[in-house]
Amino acid sequence: MSINASGWKPNIGDGQGDHERPSFTGNRALMLEEPLIFEIGDTERTGVDLADAPAANAVDRLGALLRSAPIGLPGLTEPETVRHYTRLSRQNYAIDLGLFPLGSCTMKHNPRLNEKMARLPGFADLHPLTPIEQCQGALALIHLVGEWLKALTNMPAIAMSPKAGAHGELCGLLAIRAAHEARERAGGAARRTVLVPESAHGTNPATAAFCGYAVESIPATGDGRVDLAALKAKLGPDIAAVMITNPNTCGLFERDMIAIADAVHAAGAYLYCDGANFNAIVGRVRPGDLGIDAMHINLHKTFSTPHGGGGPGAGPVVFSQALAPFAPLPFVEKQGDRFVLVEEETAQAEHHGDAFGRMVAFHGQMGMFVRAAAYMLSHGADGLRQVAEDAVLAANYVLRSLEDVLEAPFAASGPCMHEALFSDEGLADGFSTLDIAKALIDEGFHPMTMYFPLVVHGAMLIEPTETESRATLDQFIGALRSVAERGKAGDPTLQQAPIHAPRRRLDETLAARKPVLVWREQPDAAVAAE
Amino acid sequence: MRYLPLQDGDRAAMLARIGAGSIDDLFVDVPEAARFEGPIADLPMHAPEMAVERQLAGLARRNLAAGEAPFFLGAGAYRHHIPASVDHLIQRGEFLTSYTPYQPEIAQGTLQALFEFQTQVARLLGCDVANASMYDGSTACWEAIGMARRITRRGKAILSGGLHPHYVSVCKTMARFTGDQLATGVPRLDGTAEQEIARLIAAIDGETSCVVVQNPDILGRVADLSELAEACHAKGALLVAVVTEPVSLGLIRSPGEMGADIVAGEGQSIGVGLNFGGPYVGLFATRERYVRQMPGRLAGETVDAAGKRGFVLTLSTREQHIRREKATSNICTNSGLCALAFSIHLTLLGEAGLRRLASLNHARTVTAAERLAALPDVERVADPFFNEFTLRLPKPSRPIVRAMAARGVLGGVSLGRLYPGQSALETGLVVAVTETVSDEDIAALADALGEALS
Numbered sequence: 001m002s003i004n005a006s007g008w009k010p011n012i013g014d015g016q017g018d019h020e021r022p023s024f025t026g027n028r029a030l031m032l033e034e035p036l037i038f039e040i041g042d043t044e045r046t047g048v049d050l051a052d053a054p055a056a057n058a059v060d061r062l063g064a065l066l067r068s069a070p071i072g073l074p075g076l077t078e079p080e081t082v083r084h085y086t087r088l089s090r091q092n093y094a095i096d097l098g099l100f101p102l103g104s105c106t107m108k109h110n111p112r113l114n115e116k117m118a119r120l121p122g123f124a125d126l127h128p129l130t131p132i133e134q135c136q137g138a139l140a141l142i143h144l145v146g147e148w149l150k151a152l153t154n155m156p157a158i159a160m161s162p163k164a165g166a167h168g169e170l171c172g173l174l175a176i177r178a179a180h181e182a183r184e185r186a187g188g189a190a191r192r193t194v195l196v197p198e199s200a201h202g203t204n205p206a207t208a209a210f211c212g213y214a215v216e217s218i219p220a221t222g223d224g225r226v227d228l229a230a231l232k233a234k235l236g237p238d239i240a241a242v243m244i245t246n247p248n249t250c251g252l253f254e255r256d257m258i259a260i261a262d263a264v265h266a267a268g269a270y271l272y273c274d275g276a277n278f279n280a281i282v283g284r285v286r287p288g289d290l291g292i293d294a295m296h297i298n299l300h301k302t303f304s305t306p307h308g309g310g311g312p313g314a315g316p317v318v319f320s321q322a323l324a325p326f327a328p329l330p331f332v333e334k335q336g337d338r339f340v341l342v343e344e345e346t347a348q349a350e351h352h353g354d355a356f357g358r359m360v361a362f363h364g365q366m367g368m369f370v371r372a373a374a375y376m377l378s379h380g381a382d383g384l385r386q387v388a389e390d391a392v393l394a395a396n397y398v399l400r401s402l403e404d405v406l407e408a409p410f411a412a413s414g415p416c417m418h419e420a421l422f423s424d425e426g427l428a429d430g431f432s433t434l435d436i437a438k439a440l441i442d443e444g445f446h447p448m449t450m451y452f453p454l455v456v457h458g459a460m461l462i463e464p465t466e467t468e469s470r471a472t473l474d475q476f477i478g479a480l481r482s483v484a485e486r487g488k489a490g491d492p493t494l495q496q497a498p499i500h501a502p503r504r505r506l507d508e509t510l511a512a513r514k515p516v517l518v519w520r521e522q523p524d525a526a527v528a529a530e
Numbered sequence: 531m532r533y534l535p536l537q538d539g540d541r542a543a544m545l546a547r548i549g550a551g552s553i554d555d556l557f558v559d560v561p562e563a564a565r566f567e568g569p570i571a572d573l574p575m576h577a578p579e580m581a582v583e584r585q586l587a588g589l590a591r592r593n594l595a596a597g598e599a600p601f602f603l604g605a606g607a608y609r610h611h612i613p614a615s616v617d618h619l620i621q622r623g624e625f626l627t628s629y630t631p632y633q634p635e636i637a638q639g640t641l642q643a644l645f646e647f648q649t650q651v652a653r654l655l656g657c658d659v660a661n662a663s664m665y666d667g668s669t670a671c672w673e674a675i676g677m678a679r680r681i682t683r684r685g686k687a688i689l690s691g692g693l694h695p696h697y698v699s700v701c702k703t704m705a706r707f708t709g710d711q712l713a714t715g716v717p718r719l720d721g722t723a724e725q726e727i728a729r730l731i732a733a734i735d736g737e738t739s740c741v742v743v744q745n746p747d748i749l750g751r752v753a754d755l756s757e758l759a760e761a762c763h764a765k766g767a768l769l770v771a772v773v774t775e776p777v778s779l780g781l782i783r784s785p786g787e788m789g790a791d792i793v794a795g796e797g798q799s800i801g802v803g804l805n806f807g808g809p810y811v812g813l814f815a816t817r818e819r820y821v822r823q824m825p826g827r828l829a830g831e832t833v834d835a836a837g838k839r840g841f842v843l844t845l846s847t848r849e850q851h852i853r854r855e856k857a858t859s860n861i862c863t864n865s866g867l868c869a870l871a872f873s874i875h876l877t878l879l880g881e882a883g884l885r886r887l888a889s890l891n892h893a894r895t896v897t898a899a900e901r902l903a904a905l906p907d908v909e910r911v912a913d914p915f916f917n918e919f920t921l922r923l924p925k926p927s928r929p930i931v932r933a934m935a936a937r938g939v940l941g942g943v944s945l946g947r948l949y950p951g952q953s954a955l956e957t958g959l960v961v962a963v964t965e966t967v968s969d970e971d972i973a974a975l976a977d978a979l980g981e982a983l984s
Contacts (some may be wrong), residue, residue, distance in 0.1 A: 037646050037877050046886075047878035048613055050965070054893035061914045062892070065752055065782050067885075072653045075880010078615055085643070085874055089624035092639035096623030102632075110627050111533060113579050119617075122590025127603040128807030129943045130594060131935040137592030138806050144589075144611040151570050162831035163665035163808065174707055211707050218891065228634065253559035284557060289564040308620075308867030309640035310630035312665070312809030328703065357703035361606055361696035361796075362666035362807025374586060379958045380576035383531045389553045390536050396556055397544045415548075441636055446629075469535035470544065496835075501635040504835035508634075511832035511844040517659045518649040519831075 031502060034087040036389040038519045041074025047081050063356055091502040093310070093446045099468055099476050103400075103419040103449035103461025104201070104249055106279045106301035108184035113378065114371035117388065123370050124480025128362035132341060139339035140364065143332045145369045146268055148376045149297055151385070154288030159317045159326035159331065165276060166203040168296025168315025169243075171359055173211045175294060175319060175326040176241045176270045178356050182326075189239035191269070197226050197251045199453040204274060211242060220455055223413035224250040224421075228259055235267035245274035246290070247281065249453040251395065251419035251461065270294065270323065278302045279465070280392055280418035283385030293320040299365070303372035314368035328359050390466035391418040394473060398462055401477045405484045409456055418465075424458025428490030434456040436480075436487050438505065441498040531576055536661050540644045586673050592921075594940065596804060596984060600971035600978075602898075604918045605748065605961025606667065607807065608799035609965055610887075611918040616801050616874045619744070620867055626975040628826075630866070634842045640866065641841035644829035647873040653791040654779050654876070656786020657815035661826035663869040664812025667774055667796025668700040671742065673814065673825045674794040675701060678740035679710060682768060685739045691715030691726055692747025694774060695948045701742075710739075716949060719911050719958055723753035731761040740792070744772040745785060748948070749911065750918035750960065752782055759789025768792060774972065775799055776813065777964075778916040780888030792816045801866045801875030811868035821845070827864050853910050887965060891917040897961040898972045902961065905980050911958075918962040927959040930982045939978040 026033045059066060076084060093100070100107035118124060124136055127352060146158045157251060159175075162168040173194070180191050194208035197218045221227045221234045233244075242264045246254045254260065264271045267399045273287055273295040279302040281287075287295050299314040307313075319327055328344035341363065379387060392415075399420035403411045409424035410416070424433045437447030437460070449461040464473060486494050498504065536544075541553070543632045557565065568846075569575065577585075595803055596609045603609075620626065624639060631637030644662045651660035664670040675687045680821055687697055687710055697716050705712045713733060717726070730741050741762050746752045750919075755771060771785030773795035785793045795813035798804075816824055822845065830844035879887060895917045903910040907924035921942075923930060928946035935941070945958030963972075 034642070036642065036649075038649065041877065041880060043881035046883035047615070048883045048887070050883065050886050051890060053889050055636050058893040058896060059781060059889060061896070062752065062781065062916075063914070065754060065914065067779075067781060067783050067787075069787070071779075071784075071884075072879050073650060073876060073879075073881040073884060075883055076877050078613070078878065081874065081878050082615055082619065084877070085619045085625075085870075086622065088639035088642055089619075089622045091636075091642070092624040092628045092640065093628035093633070093636040094624045100627075100629065102629055105629060107627075107629060109533060113582060115621060115626075117583065117586045117590075120587060120590040121595040121597055122587075122593040124805055125595040125609070126806045127596055127601075127609070127804045127940070128591050128607050129603055129605055129947065130806075130940065131932050133936050134594035134940070135806065135934070136589045137589035140592065141586070141589050147934045148573065151573055163669065167665065174703070177707055197648045212709065217547075218849060253557075255559045255561065258561050258563060281560070283570065284566055284624060285560050285564050286566055286570075289566070290561070306867070307629045308627045309625055309628045309637070309870065310662075310864050310866035311641075312811075312865045312868055314809075329699075347931070356706065358668075358696055358699040359703060360666060360808070363696065364805035365808040367809050370586065374582055377574070377577055377582045377585060378533070379531065381571075381573035383534075383576040385569055386531060386534060389556075390534055390541075392556050393536070393544055393548075393553060396548045396550070400548045407909075412560060415550070417556075417559075437633070437637070441633065446636065447633055466534055466536070470540040472535075498635050502638050503635045503838060503840040506834045506840045507832045508635045508842050508844065511830040512847070515828075515845060516831035517821065517828055517844075518652050519645065529852050 004079060032087050032090065034084060036519055037074050037076065037084065041076045043070065043072070043074060043252060045075040045077060047076055047078040054385060093363055096331065098445060099464065099472055100446045101448050101462045101464050101476065102250070102446065103463045104276055105449065106463060106465060107307065108304055108465040110304055110306040111375060111378065111465035114374040117374045118367045118370040123259055136339055139332050141373055142363065142369055143334055143339055145373050146332070147453050148472065152282060152286065153295065153318045154286035155318035156321050157319040157327055159327040159361050160369070161328060161330065162296065162315040162317055163360055163365055164311065164313035165296055165298040165315045166207060167359065168317045169203055169207040169274065170210065171328060172272050172294035172296060173207055173241065174356060175323045176272065177211050178326040179270065180240055189237055191238055193238050194240055195231065195234055195242045197244065199455045200243060200245055201249065201274060204243045208243065224252050224410040225254055226256065226260060229258045232263050235263060235269065237268065239267060239269045240270050241270045243272040243274060245276060247277040247417035248297045250455070251416040251421050252410060257290045265291070276301060277418060282388045282389055284388045293323050294318065299372045304375045305368045305371040306514055312368065314365035326356065328356050328519060330358065330363055339354060387466050394464040394466060394468060395420050397473060398464055398477060401481060405481050419461055419463035421456060421461040423456045427487045429485045431490060431494065433460055435494045435497065436460065438497040439483040439494050440479060442500050443483065445476055445479060548750065579919045594935070597936050600974040601940045602942045602961045602963060602967070602975055603940050605948065605960050606696065607804055608775055608962060608964060609804055609966055610777065610799055610964050612801060612803065612875060613878050615878065616871050619874050620871050625867065625870060631843060634840065638840060641829050643870050643873060645831065645841050647804060648829060650873055650876050651813050652815050654776060654784065655773065655795065655815040656784030657793055658818035659821050660813065660815035660929045661828050662825055662827050663864040663866065664814050665865060666808065666810040666812045667772065667794065668697045670703050670794035670812035671697045671772050672701050674792045675710060675740060675742065677823050677825060678768045678770060678793060681820055682739045682766060684737050684739040685709065686711040687739050688730055688733050688741045689714045690730055690743040690747065691744055692723065692749065692751065693744045693772060694748050697772065716952055716955065717747065717749050717957060719920065723747060723751040725752060727758050731758060734761055734765045734767055736765060738767040740768040740770045742770040742772060744774065744918045746775060746778055746918060749920040750915040751912040752914050752916055755785060755788040755790060766784045770794060775890055775917065777891060780884035781892060782916060797872045797943045800873035809865060809868055811865040811872055818872045830912065890965045894965060894967055896921065898961065898963045898967065901972055901976050902979065905976065917964055918960060921959045921961060923957045923959055925983065930959065933982040934978040937978055939974055941975050941978055
């Protein structure tokens with residue numbers, strides 16, 4: 001059965017811009033249009049040779065549970081499949097192609113050794129419920145990564161299971177809430193509010209609200225940092241926790257962090273640190289020395305596990321002594337030469353009565369732990385320190401090379417950490433950060449983070465990372481300088497950008513107003529083809 | 531260091547441009563008490579690729595991989611053969627090393643693949659729409675309960691005893707903090723799936739937000755959910771169906787067809803390896819009218835400035851980066867690369883291939899079930915089943931599993947491990963049989979189990 005009898009023809013557009021020559025296919029040399037699988041596949045075609053189907057009566061016992069109606073899943077043979085996805089891949093920008101300066105995302109090189117190690121059958125082909133004696137190597141690896149993260153942060157405990165940064169935040173906040181509940185059982189008053197700086201990632205307030213807390217915002221000082229006096233004024237018996245990102249989302253180190261921690265603890269609250277920007281300080285600052293109580297670590301940022309077009313990530317959480325008893329199940333313990341997995345709630349009741357239950361099925365993102373282990377062992381303690389230094393050096397190099405042409409709101413207050421922040425001030429009327437970003441696409445670069453943090457107008461947040469050469473940094477600086485100058489001069493071609501990408505600017509309003517979230521056959525097209 | 535392009539000359543020139551005397555000048559904002567001098571003690575220094583490979587391969591060798599043994603483990607993670615082209619394609623750098631597609635003009639590859647994934651998942655699960663994936667099945671299950679609460683404005687969910695115990699545990703963890711009420715149960719070796727459904731139907735009342743039921747369930751039993759769906763809808767509740775083995779849907783009617791309002795699933799068994807439990811890929815699908823209450827990322831179709839079809843992330847007003855504390859979920863990421871692997875594998879299979887794969891799984895399982903139930907004092911308790919069934923052994927199953935593993939047979943998952951402290955379940959052994967299992971493997975399991983029991 002064919003799913004689309006008509007065959008799909010790309011709309012080649014109205015010919016505006018740089019490619020008005022006629023085209024039969026809609027393709028332009030290496031830039032190849034690709035239809036959807038539903039438009040090229042059919043339900044009888046397959047790219048997998050399986051053993052002959054069993055006799056029909058083999059499924060008799062399923063009776064009325066058997067499917068009768070078609071599902072509508074198109075198949076392709078292997079060559080067609082390889083070509084389809086290879087063509088799609090070429091419509092993506094990637095770190096492997098060039099600088100990917102998304103602020104707060106730490107898009108660094110993803111070493112291929114990590115991939116090779118994660119595919120060793122002893123890790124990749126290992127079932128999560130393998131008996132404990134037959135998975136000692138896997139438990140040892142989880143333990144190894146945990147020990148590294150504890151040493152790098154100078155924190156005594158860790159939960160490895162959270163699946164991503166936001167999931168780690170949730171884990172940290174749940175532990176904080178569990179700790180407060182334990183205090184309440186001992187007669188303490190309930191605390192209902194979490195304080196979050198204005199500049200925080202959106203996940204911070206979303207996580208706090210999910211945990212049942214009211215969220216209040218902490219104002220920033222003129223130099224882009226948490227206002228300590230304002231924070232102290234808000235601290236009180238109702239505050240459960242303060243969530244701080246350090247280095248913060250303006251790319252700055254919170255100079256008052258130790259004073260913040262002292263004030264938070266004096267008020268009976270816990271200090272949660274968003275570790276998204278750990279790359280700036282790994283090996284040079286141990287967050288435990290700053291007085292934090294919990295911090296998640298994005299293995300897909302600092303420890304180079306690939307972002308994969310939006311996950312999977314991994315977000316282990318380190319805990320202070322005060323919160324350690326409240327970490328979730330499961331966890332790995334070393335007992336002599338042996339590793340055990342503490343997973344059952346009964347075992348928990350014996351030794352770990354305050355731990356809250358599971359956050360995930362099984363034990364977390366093992367594939368990411370293997371990659372992170374390969375990265376840590378490759379760099380060593382010395383290499384990781386160099387990572388932080390080179391990342392900070394690269395960001396300051398970008399900041400000082402562009403502050404004469406782009407407004408850098410906090411540049412006067414001193415060096416930045418791993419990312420450089422600019423605003424849209426000085427662009428000509430009608431020109432925006434979006435225009436700058438889209439013009440960078442035509443220059444062959446992925447744009448910076450746009451319009452975040454919210455505390456700076458038209459924010460452009462640039463995180464070059466340590467894995468870029470000086471030549472690449474210089475080329476990026478030159479490109480952004482050129483684009484910024486055009487934006488200040490009001491060059492109208494900037495507003496057309498990008499013109500060389502696989503697509504021009506996309507209509508996001510239309511997408512949200514009339515959501516088309518799955519492919520459906522167009523009856524008109526099928527008729528027209530006949 | 532092989533991953534760091536800057537050389538000392540570069541560093542000096544860059545410091546000069548910055549106007550800093552040394553790298554320490556860039557860290558002046560760190561309070562003095564927290565400045566850490568020198569590399570951290572107790573951790574090794576940098577190592578060449580070969581040394582790292584040797585160390586990690588040594589750890590990998592201390593595990594018994596599924597492919598090295600007669601292998602029958604399931605209970606939420608399944609071993610299927612994955613075509614070589616799947617792993618090749620997801621390792622293309624343009625997929626592997628790209629970010630969340632926030633700049634759609636240069637991320638059409640990821641966005642189109644997600645749009646295709648959403649369509650495949652919606653069709654497979656029998657729903658109108660699906661999202662671009664969740665962390666895994668257990669977190670998707672919890673998100674479904676939260677979504678049902680938002681839709682029905684009720685806070686009481688009823689969880690079937692056949693739901694994977696780890697999923698129940700995740701839901702309990704979350705509910706403790708959100709205030710949702712959960713009625714949970716455990717499976718019964720002496721009961722049928724129909725009896726469990728009748729129990730669930732009797733428990734639905736005017737406060738019930740949803741009933742959560744897994745199909746096939748933790749014991750491997752398959753049931754028709756239609757009557758349960760009708761009972762839910764009659765009381766204004768939603769039916770949440772959980773699927774941990776999506777290959778079953780090549781043979782069995784989908785949860786959507788049976789009337790489920792939300793389907794949460796674990797997609798690992800299509801395209802994603804066992805990976806000792808992660809990363810996996812959560813599936814999430816629902817009815818069109820509930821789409822604005824759905825958590826997670828969504829890719830949608832639109833046009834570009836030149837009128838060409840293209841794809842973007844859409845309906846982001848539900849999400850945390852826009853809504854902050856009012857978002858439907860705090861989720862920021864999905865499981866993009868695993869979703870891609872799922873989609874590629876399902877494209878290679880196609881409908882005909884998936885149906886055949888499912889039939890092969892079922893036929894192998896029937897063969898194994900008959901062989902094992904012929905052992906003395908061993909009873910099969912689940913029927914009908916798809917590719918997994920439960921045996922009741924004459925003694926506790928956990929030591930039996932360990933004994934079989936010691937002789938190189940990974941013979942199943944003991945209910946004693948999944949339900950510690952539940953003595954009624956301690957003799958249960960869950961056995962999964964996929965197309966990767968040979969006749970020799972089945973014979974090896976029969977021998978090992980017979981010997982361990984004797």
